[in-house]
Amino acid sequence: MVRRGVAVEDLAGECGVDPKTVERWISLGRVPHRRHRWTTARRLGAEEAYLWPDVLASVAAKRGEASRAELIEVFPDRASVPRETWLRLLTEAQERVDVLVFSGTFFAQIQPRVARMLADRLSAGVQVRLCFGDPNSDAVTVRDREECLGGTLAAKIRASLTYYRDIAGMDGCEIRLHPTTLYNSLFRYDDEILTNPHAYGEAASANPTFHLRKVDGGSLFDHYVSSFERVWATAMPWLGTEV
Structure with a gap:
């Protein structure tokens, strides 16, 4: 504060507190509320972690x-996820089911009545x-080549979509096609998610899955x-149309 030429009264005014409160921060080591820490750090041109290192370390540890x-x-690979886990997550979902894949053929194979x-x-009332x-995207062409699929990935996607044609028009259901590089296949059910990261040159099924x-x-x-x-x-x- 001395280096910045900021008086106790000035800082108190910016934080909306009594000057005695600021004095207690300084002389007694009291820790301000989060919003006051942000205001103080901004006013003094200093990092919050510099002014209150113990507090930030505690927050980071808790996080x-x-x-x-x-x-x-x-799970060491996606195939190790028990079928019962997939079925439970889907049948018990109460609010939301989100799925992100390229073809996702296995998703229908382990749940033959998935639609x-x-x-x-x-x-x-679940949103899907x-x-x-x-x-038709470049991302699918590239992934096909990386996994040595011989040009079959696009056909797998088209085949997989046929499982969901009947629900494409149902209220609460949205189906989309993405053109992005797939770094993780994701399967979200309310407040749980299975994430299947992709290692270069490996099939999705051979990669670990985190619940x-x-x-x-x-x-x-x-x-x-x-x-x-x-x-x-x-x-x-x-x-639900041909692609």
């Missing part, structure tokens, strides 16, 4: 603990968003949900 608590299970199951959830790769749940203060669940939303924003609606 780390919360994020670790989000992890329910790690009927999704229709049941839609009838119960399914996002597949655009079979996460939303926990207050954690960041992992929200991180992947935000990724889904960004891809969804680039995707074009599919209404």
